[in-house]
Amino acid sequence: MNERQMRDWMKESLGRLKTLRDEIRVDIHLAGMEARDKWKELEPVMRDAEKLADEVTEVSQRTMEDLVERFRGFRESLRHHRPSGQT
Template identity: 40%
Template sequence: MSENTLKAEIEKGISRMQTLRDEVRVRLHLAGMDAKEEWDKLEPSLVDIERKAEDFTDATRRAVEDALKRLSALRSKLS
């Protein structure tokens, strides 16, 4: 995978992650304690991934993909 392709994938993933994070924050206002506890565990890793996103590596891409899955699952629980 070329560096430009990898960079584009990571940037796209970070953008999607930020959108999902914002949606989850809004829905958490209406959620129960279990969801809030799950969010409290997930949110710090999102910040860390965003910092690491400047390193365009396969490991970063995988971390972004994993975060997107976890955020999507949490958002689904909050629907």
């Protein structure tokens, strides 16, 4: 992957993180206190990701992949533990 492709990939990944963040914010309203506490730990990572998106290194790429997966995993845990009858 050349530098241009990696930069584009990082911007796309940041976009995925922002979408996940927005979905999580909606889900968090339906979640319990434990989930809210976990989100308070995870949400500040978004600022780091925005800075990371400007870096074009293999380390930043791996870190971004990890962040996207952490956000996805958290969102899925919220949806999995949602009380029945809520979507």
